[in-house]
Amino acid sequence: MRALFVLGAVAVSGFIGTAAADTSESKWQTRVVIEKQGAHCVDDPNCFNRYHPDIPAVIRANPGDMIIYHTRDALDSDLTLDSNADDLAAVDLNFVHPMTGPVHIEGAERGDVIAVTLVDIEPDEYGYTVIVPGFGFLRDIYTEPYLVNWKLSRTHAVSDQMPGIRVPYEAFMGSVGVLPGQPEVESWLERERLLGEAGGVALPPQPIGALPSAVCGPEGSGKDQCLRTIPPRENGGNMDVQQMQIGTTLLLPCFIEGCGLFVGDVHYAQGDGEVSGTAIETGAVVTVTVDIRKGEGAFIKGPEVEGGAQIKNIEPSKFYQTIGLPLKAAGEVPPPHSYLDSQKIADLTNLSEDLTLAARDALIKMIDYIQRKHGLTAEQAYILSSVAVDLRIGQVVDVPNYVVTAVLNEDVFAE
Structure with missing residues (x-):
């Protein structure tokens, strides 16, 4: 047996000596690459920031191809490591979120489901987390602009504005989805119109800054029906779900021929909740593969995810947790x-079966803990909560007080 092994080794060695190329030059996968062009989305034919079925595909890909998206940050910004909060005044929210694509998936039709497996995310070296006045979960408390610049690697993020903190690399696609069909556009616009008329937060079509301009701009063919990218919908989009890590598979119903798969708004790291309104935002190179599940749109009506150990892998090794209840001060709405415009709410200090208020209670307690225990300012604690605190439902049965907890990853504090 030993002689046979040696003979085999010699034979392999002789073969290598006569080969014309090494293994790195042997290829079998098809790579479909969508690169960035120009400084901003407006300069880039491979970029758009609204949803409409008439937005043309920029390239076609077959199931099984490696599709490589070069993405921009969520604000399509010019921010750098030298930026400060004053620079946020130049940010135009009409330009969020710049999406790369869409890609036509050969063989996919309305009624199918595409299975999008995340293969890799290579982040840029710079990222940011911001507080934008009027936006975020605690927008009534944090009313001034604030910016944290992050230095990114494939292991962790650090910031001069957050000394002593190292946030682990846990990147995912903040926005990923497919183009809606015309029936979906009409249905979603109508339900959002009714919500807006009732006083709720709804973002109607806005042609200013809309891309592609030929479809969604002020003179565009579909300017009154181009959906904004901020809210997630049944087509996916801005879901901001951190569990969609490398190796997971996202299932998306297909509404048009070819589906129109897009990717953008990569998050280097984020807590469940993204409470300040941003995670660690960055541009990136995102690689996915796609398979088609014929006819499964009859059962899968919106995004669903298949995964393995990814949830376990992003759990902290040590944590601190606050418990939130649906409580508030008298007179507070x-x-x-x-938008509910109810005097009953103002007068009560305890609301019934209210997860939003319980989450707010847990988060405020967590920010207080971070300030008290770790010496951060209120703004720093809010930013840290956006990238390293998970809001989780504790229970939804013990009426009237549903429970939401805030879980801080204590591993981020460098020892």
């Missing part, structure tokens, strides 16, 4: 409840 939190912003998420203001």
Whole structure:
């Protein structure tokens, strides 16, 4: 047996000596690459920031191809490591979120489901987390702009504005989805119109800054029906679900021929909740593969995810947890409840079966803990909560007080 092994080794060695190329030059996969062009989305024919079925595909891909998206940050910004909060005044929210694509998936039709497996995310070296006035879960409390610049690697993020903190690399696609069909556009616009008329937060079509301009701009063919990218919907989009890590498979119903798969808004790291309104935002190179599940759109009506150990792998090794209840001060009407216009809410200090208020209670307690225990400012604690605190439902049965907890990953504090 030993002689046979040696003979085999010699034979392999002789073969290598006569080969014309090494193994790195042997290819079998098809790579479909969608690169960035120009400084901003407006300069880039491979970029768009609204949803409409008439947005043309920029390239076609077959099931099984490696599709490589070069993405922009969520604000399509010019921010750098030298930026400060004053620079946020130049940010135009009409330009969020710049999406790369869409890609036509050969063989996919309305009624199918595409299975999108995340293969890799290579982040840029710079990222940011911001507080934008009027946006975020505690927008009534944090009313001034604030910016944290992060230095990114494939292991962790650090920031001069957050000394002593190292946030682990847990990147995912903040926005990923497919183009809606015309029936979906009409249905979703109508339900959001009714919500807006009732006083709720709804973002109607806005042609200013809309891309592609030929479809969604001020003179565009579909300017009054181009959906904004901020809210997630049944087509996916801005879901901001951190469990969609490398190796997971996202299932998306297909509404048009070819589906129109897009990717953008990569998050280097995020807590469940993204409470300040941003995670660690960054541009990236995202690689996915796609398979088609014929006819499964009859059962899968919106995004669903298949995964393995990814959830376990992003759990902290040590944590601190606050418990939130649906409690508030007398006379207070939190912003998420203001559209209900009810004096009953203002007078009560305890609301019934209210997860939003319980989450707010847990988060405020967590920010207080971070300030008290770790010496951060209120703004720093809010930013840290956005990237390293998970809001989780504890229970939804013990009426009237549903429970939401806030779980801080204590591993982020460098020893």
